[in-house]
Amino acid sequence: MSEAVEGEPVMRVLLTGFEPFDGEAVNPSWEAVRALQGWQLPALAGQHGPAQVHARRMPCVFGAALQALDAALAELQPSLVIAVGQAGGRSAFTPERVAINIDDGRICDNAGCQPIDVPVVAGAPAAYFSSLPVKRIVQAVRAAGLPAELSNTAGTFVCNHLFYGLMHRLAQPEAQRRGMRGGFIHIPYLPEQAARLPGPPPAMALADVMAALRLAVQASLLPGADLQASGGALH
Amino acid sequence: MSEAVEGEPVMRVLLTGFEPFDGEAVNPSWEAVRALQGWQLPALAGQHGPAQVHARRMPCVFGAALQALDAALAELQPSLVIAVGQAGGRSAFTPERVAINIDDGRICDNAGCQPIDVPVVAGAPAAYFSSLPVKRIVQAVRAAGLPAELSNTAGTFVCNHLFYGLMHRLAQPEAQRRGMRGGFIHIPYLPEQAARLPGPPPAMALADVMAALRLAVQASLLPGADLQASGGALH
Amino acid sequence: MSEAVEGEPVMRVLLTGFEPFDGEAVNPSWEAVRALQGWQLPALAGQHGPAQVHARRMPCVFGAALQALDAALAELQPSLVIAVGQAGGRSAFTPERVAINIDDGRICDNAGCQPIDVPVVAGAPAAYFSSLPVKRIVQAVRAAGLPAELSNTAGTFVCNHLFYGLMHRLAQPEAQRRGMRGGFIHIPYLPEQAARLPGPPPAMALADVMAALRLAVQASLLPGADLQASGGALH
Amino acid sequence: MSEAVEGEPVMRVLLTGFEPFDGEAVNPSWEAVRALQGWQLPALAGQHGPAQVHARRMPCVFGAALQALDAALAELQPSLVIAVGQAGGRSAFTPERVAINIDDGRICDNAGCQPIDVPVVAGAPAAYFSSLPVKRIVQAVRAAGLPAELSNTAGTFVCNHLFYGLMHRLAQPEAQRRGMRGGFIHIPYLPEQAARLPGPPPAMALADVMAALRLAVQASLLPGADLQASGGALH
Numbered sequence: 001m002s003e004a005v006e007g008e009p010v011m012r013v014l015l016t017g018f019e020p021f022d023g024e025a026v027n028p029s030w031e032a033v034r035a036l037q038g039w040q041l042p043a044l045a046g047q048h049g050p051a052q053v054h055a056r057r058m059p060c061v062f063g064a065a066l067q068a069l070d071a072a073l074a075e076l077q078p079s080l081v082i083a084v085g086q087a088g089g090r091s092a093f094t095p096e097r098v099a100i101n102i103d104d105g106r107i108c109d110n111a112g113c114q115p116i117d118v119p120v121v122a123g124a125p126a127a128y129f130s131s132l133p134v135k136r137i138v139q140a141v142r143a144a145g146l147p148a149e150l151s152n153t154a155g156t157f158v159c160n161h162l163f164y165g166l167m168h169r170l171a172q173p174e175a176q177r178r179g180m181r182g183g184f185i186h187i188p189y190l191p192e193q194a195a196r197l198p199g200p201p202p203a204m205a206l207a208d209v210m211a212a213l214r215l216a217v218q219a220s221l222l223p224g225a226d227l228q229a230s231g232g233a234l235h
Numbered sequence: 236m237s238e239a240v241e242g243e244p245v246m247r248v249l250l251t252g253f254e255p256f257d258g259e260a261v262n263p264s265w266e267a268v269r270a271l272q273g274w275q276l277p278a279l280a281g282q283h284g285p286a287q288v289h290a291r292r293m294p295c296v297f298g299a300a301l302q303a304l305d306a307a308l309a310e311l312q313p314s315l316v317i318a319v320g321q322a323g324g325r326s327a328f329t330p331e332r333v334a335i336n337i338d339d340g341r342i343c344d345n346a347g348c349q350p351i352d353v354p355v356v357a358g359a360p361a362a363y364f365s366s367l368p369v370k371r372i373v374q375a376v377r378a379a380g381l382p383a384e385l386s387n388t389a390g391t392f393v394c395n396h397l398f399y400g401l402m403h404r405l406a407q408p409e410a411q412r413r414g415m416r417g418g419f420i421h422i423p424y425l426p427e428q429a430a431r432l433p434g435p436p437p438a439m440a441l442a443d444v445m446a447a448l449r450l451a452v453q454a455s456l457l458p459g460a461d462l463q464a465s466g467g468a469l470h
Numbered sequence: 471m472s473e474a475v476e477g478e479p480v481m482r483v484l485l486t487g488f489e490p491f492d493g494e495a496v497n498p499s500w501e502a503v504r505a506l507q508g509w510q511l512p513a514l515a516g517q518h519g520p521a522q523v524h525a526r527r528m529p530c531v532f533g534a535a536l537q538a539l540d541a542a543l544a545e546l547q548p549s550l551v552i553a554v555g556q557a558g559g560r561s562a563f564t565p566e567r568v569a570i571n572i573d574d575g576r577i578c579d580n581a582g583c584q585p586i587d588v589p590v591v592a593g594a595p596a597a598y599f600s601s602l603p604v605k606r607i608v609q610a611v612r613a614a615g616l617p618a619e620l621s622n623t624a625g626t627f628v629c630n631h632l633f634y635g636l637m638h639r640l641a642q643p644e645a646q647r648r649g650m651r652g653g654f655i656h657i658p659y660l661p662e663q664a665a666r667l668p669g670p671p672p673a674m675a676l677a678d679v680m681a682a683l684r685l686a687v688q689a690s691l692l693p694g695a696d697l698q699a700s701g702g703a704l705h
Numbered sequence: 706m707s708e709a710v711e712g713e714p715v716m717r718v719l720l721t722g723f724e725p726f727d728g729e730a731v732n733p734s735w736e737a738v739r740a741l742q743g744w745q746l747p748a749l750a751g752q753h754g755p756a757q758v759h760a761r762r763m764p765c766v767f768g769a770a771l772q773a774l775d776a777a778l779a780e781l782q783p784s785l786v787i788a789v790g791q792a793g794g795r796s797a798f799t800p801e802r803v804a805i806n807i808d809d810g811r812i813c814d815n816a817g818c819q820p821i822d823v824p825v826v827a828g829a830p831a832a833y834f835s836s837l838p839v840k841r842i843v844q845a846v847r848a849a850g851l852p853a854e855l856s857n858t859a860g861t862f863v864c865n866h867l868f869y870g871l872m873h874r875l876a877q878p879e880a881q882r883r884g885m886r887g888g889f890i891h892i893p894y895l896p897e898q899a900a901r902l903p904g905p906p907p908a909m910a911l912a913d914v915m916a917a918l919r920l921a922v923q924a925s926l927l928p929g930a931d932l933q934a935s936g937g938a939l940h
Binding site: 257320321322323325332333335336337338339340341342349351352360361362363364370387388389390391392394395421461463464465466467468469470 | 492555556557558559560567568570572573574575576577584586587595596597598599605622623624625626627629630656696698699700701702703704705
Binding site for chain 4: 085135154228
């Protein structure tokens with residue numbers, strides 16, 4: 001039973017996508033996220049109040065991505081942050097389990113910078129776990145007939161950089177006090193990207209990515225702990 | 236410029252899909268093909284007359300598939316036949332180049348039969364090449380932003396069996412005289428199938444498969460030779 | 471029980487490998503084949519007489535490869551011919567089932583030529599099946615603890631070109647009368663190649679390729695039909 | 706120039722491998738490690754003293770693996786510990802960058818236990834980075850003509866469990882004071898395993914794994930920091 005209460009404050013959900021990189025003309029993360037800009041979720045009685053999605057585009061640049069994140073956090077004061085990025089070659093919608101404190105660029109970022117083995121945040125913990133209900137998300141997306149899988153590595157490029165920076169911010173006392181949740185989800189190429197690449201690599205239709213992201217937002221707004229379901233990897 | 240001429244005969248296009256096999260609940264080939272049942276293509280001036288799609292479902296059974304094909308050919312007398320089948324694990328829409336004269340079942344067919352190294356048609360040629368404009372199809376599908384690739388093997392299961400049987404029928408004098416064209420296209424899993432499989436394997440949305448099939452039909456109705464474009468494989 | 475009979479003629483086994491192509495410094499097919507040059511197989515009582523391996527290197531050039539093959543056939547008059555080629559990206563030793571009558575270069579050959587959809591031999595059959603006991607070979611190699619698999623496509627590059635040309639020669643009456651057997655086997659990259667490539671792709675150690683080739687030669691010298699064992703592919 | 710100094714203490718190098726799991730009859734990690742048991746490395750003047758390898762087999766069981774590690778550490782007081790594990794499906798020798806504080810079994814361990822999302826060590830850091838020179842190892846193995854790649858996830862099964870437990874022990878003050886180094890390396894299937902699996906998956910010959918492990922030990926004994934070389938992953 002869902003009902004909006006007069007005057008109930010609207011929770012802000014920040015979804016971030018990235019600008020294109022690695023020679024691509026589009027980035028599926030930004031295409032999907034911007035298509036959800038303004039999406040209003042009604043309150044779910046006993047679970048959460050009404051919410052609205054705000055989409056922001058991040059530069060694919062070490063450092064500048066975190067500045068853009070800071071600006072969006074300051075502007076929106078969101079309750080939930082889901083950062084989204086392109087994982088070319090993956091075949092599924094993949095919530096990330098863990099962000100690691102390292103920048104190690106296999107290629108240059110969009111500003112031409114290629115850091116090697118430097119921490120995202122000097123002196124900070126080696127890793128943070130996502131505070132999204134990653135297994136509930138995987139379960140919900142699969143139940144909707146779309147491929148989803150938990151990932152145990154977000155790489156060491158700007159995606160992991162943004163993810164780590166986000167989790168570091170969410171680990172600070174003020175964010176903890178406010179109960180902010182956040183994490184990162186990697187998504188496959190769009191069909192139009194795969195169509196131009198050798199292989200071709202797997203792809204996921206934009207409408208399917210959008211549907212999966214909606215389910216991820218809904219699952220992340222529910223209170224309580226994550227599912228107790230196996231999502232591990234042998235290696 | 237497209238225009239239907241009064242009284243101009245409507246060409247029949249036969250699209251076949253398969254029933255589910257290998258433990259699956261659906262077969263994307265039948266889902267896509269039946270969704271195109273009745274599709275009417277207007278005449279394309281100077282190129283071809285009006286056409287209409289007829290969808291038929293084939294059993295995933297050696298022998299019986301060819302009987303079903305014969306029944307459909309006799310009933311419809313089509314000008315164009317495109318047989319479609321599921322290629323679980325492929326990431327692209329893949330027109331097949333060649334059918335080979337061998338049945339060699341890695342698994343049992345839906346009637347429990349597993350032939351090993353017997354010819355589809357005893358005494359017939361070792362192989363037939365598709366008479367679809369396979370490279371034109373690949374080009375058209377890619378241009379529409381969907382992954383497509385020429386395949387050089389349709390395997391040795393019921394898909395190749397039907398493909399070979401079809402090409403053998405099209406090689407007979409009466410079919411040659413009538414200018415019948417035909418071939419086979421393999422398609423990826425649907426997302427709802429991939430969502431339940433380990434990996435998961437690549438998938439293609441049903442709407443995208445349908446769009447690609449429409450382009451394949453349109454390309455195949457055009458008169459003339461196939462594109463001169465590289466579509467080869469090193470191995 | 472194996473024993474050489476005084477004066478018994480020695481059967482000649484021709485193994486061909488290719489020169490490097492596609493930017494590689496070595497070709498594993500030639501490395502493996504030349505290492506078997508001169509290998510003498512004793513007679514196997516009741517099965518076959520003594521045999522000796524002759525290795526020849528083929529240019530990776532359409533047309534010239536068949537000229538080199540013709541020269542080797544004329545010189546050696548072999549009873550058995552196994553052509554070997556590199557299949558970069560494959561993980562197993564893969565005897566090929568079928569050669570198709572088409573040249574379609576994805577890249578240029580070593581002479582800069584890139585034929586598109588022309589027959590290997592104009593007017594000849596669409597395909598030939600290998601006359602090697604491909605399933606017996608796969609079984610023997612696996613039993614020795616090495617990955618092997620039947621392949622249903624040799625591609626459309628110089629490997630298939632040589633394979634088709636070989637089988638066309640073996641289909642001629644004189645070769646048929648002499649009972650010549652032949653076919654093609656694709657092999658993975660060597661570890662030293664894979665070490666320099668992104669991914670990296672799978673590899674097979676040279677000693678393992680050589681062991682597998684020895685088993686292939688031994689299996690191919692046995693008289694009689696191939697195994698009745700499933701080796702098919704769904705697509 | 707290498708020379709052993711009379712009376713110079715011999716550094717102990719602990720290599721661990723695992724017992725077989727997941728239905729396999731062998732585990733390549735134990736096969737490779739036990740073949741290096743007793744290997745003596747001479748001193749390298751100005752770099753390190755003489756060293757000797759001690760191989761120990763670990764149970765593929767959560768908890769019990771760490772007890773076995775503790776016993777080996779107490780017995781040997783090693784200067785260097787390299788734990789090795791099977792990563793079925795990988796094509797390269799892959800030093801792991803980071804261990805994460807989570808047990809999440811996709812399958813049961815050899816004692817039938819399948820923990821879900823519990824920490825390896827409650828209250829301990831979310832992750833530890835390897836203290837092996839992982840990039841120097843990758844470079845040395847590739848230079849020897851063998852495929853190697855840095856990995857950013859060791860999974861969430863017993864391999865990561867042992868890796869995390871090892872790094873937690875090495876992070877304690879006494880181990881830090883002694884300058885102990887350690888980490889984890891995942892290796893592919895052996896050819897004999899791949900030969901029995903569908904696909905087949907990539908494999909690496911035992912001799913090649915042993916050669917790579919020797920290089921990893923040598924690189925890890927060198928003093929000083931790791932290479933400044935890109936080894937990152939986009940995702």
